Amino acid sequence: MGRVYTERPARLDGAVVWALTSPPVAEEPVPVLPDGCMDLLWCDGRLLVAGPDTFAYLPEGGPSRYAGIRFAPGDAPALLGVPASALRDRRVELGALWGEARARRLAERVSAAPDPAAALEELAVRRAADAPAPDPLIRAVAGRLAAGRPVAETADAVGLGARRLHRRSLDAFGYGPKTLARILRLQRALSLVRAGVPYADAALRAGCADQAHLARETRALAGTTLSAYASAWAKRETPQPSGSSTTA
Known part of the structure; x- marks a missing residue:
């Protein structure tokens, strides 16, 4: 069985919730192309942020299960509390932005959920309620x-x-x-x-x-x-x- 990817509209306007399961046997990695967006990611128990790319990003293997919420262009910085330029072409642990202890608690909560993608979406919705509205x-x-x-x-x-x-x-x-x-x-x-x-x-x-x-x-x-x-x-x-x- 190959990669299985699903996505659906998120409860946040313009965002998309997605999930990806990779096979246990390594396949040729699929390049991730620039799209002007930023993502909050759950990767086999870790929470990260994918900044805006300026060129194709080629994953190097690792986690077999992913969930993510892809924000509409320009929406993520206010929610994450960091300018997008600081994360350009980077994948950053959420703990570097929100504190290690808090990020660890949130990652454990998402990992324990029956549906990590839905749990990640709930995390983002709650964060957005306390963040400035999209400009x-x-x-x-x-x-x-x-x-x-x-x-x-x-x-x-x-x-x-x-x-x-x-x-x-x-x-x-x-x-x-x-x-x-x-x-x-x-x-x-x-x-x-x-x-x-x-x-x-x-x-x-x-x-x-x-x-x-x-x-x-x-x-x-x-x-x-x-x-x-x-x-x-x-x-x-x-x-x-x-x-x-x-x-x-």
Whole structure:
């Protein structure tokens, strides 16, 4: 039996609860692609945070059971109490952010639950009740960039200058709006590729200049070629996480 991955909408707006079970026999690791999100993870008894990635992350094995809650772009920093830029391209033990004793108690609670994913979701919901609400301006930025709107137009639409938007984006997303726009554009394109859309059409529909542009972005951000990505996806028996989900 291969990897089994499931996901569902979370009780937090825009978030996703997911679970992944890997087989006891090692398989070729599945790269985790950048998606502009951050995750709170439970990994065989440990609680960690996966920060926003700027390139493909390749797990190195280890835990066989994972659960996670993937937050909408820009929502996690207020809940976790740390700017996203501090966690960029990192997997960090929750104890480093919330204290070792507290993180250990929470990990034990999640591990003892019949459904660790549901327990992790409950943890996040309770934390969110005491945290600042998601910033509507940041959500507007993420929404416009996800829809393919230009960065300059987005800055004007939300009433921020380019420098202020960049500073706000570093705290919220972990990188500037241009990098977030590239990552979200690649996600749009690869979603079309997974649906069987020809590469050239997927590139144009996602907002790339042409197929060559999409090929360069796939190499730079996903660490692979379009054909290799499409081939690997076709071989999967079940969907796998495309975002900042798993950890070593």
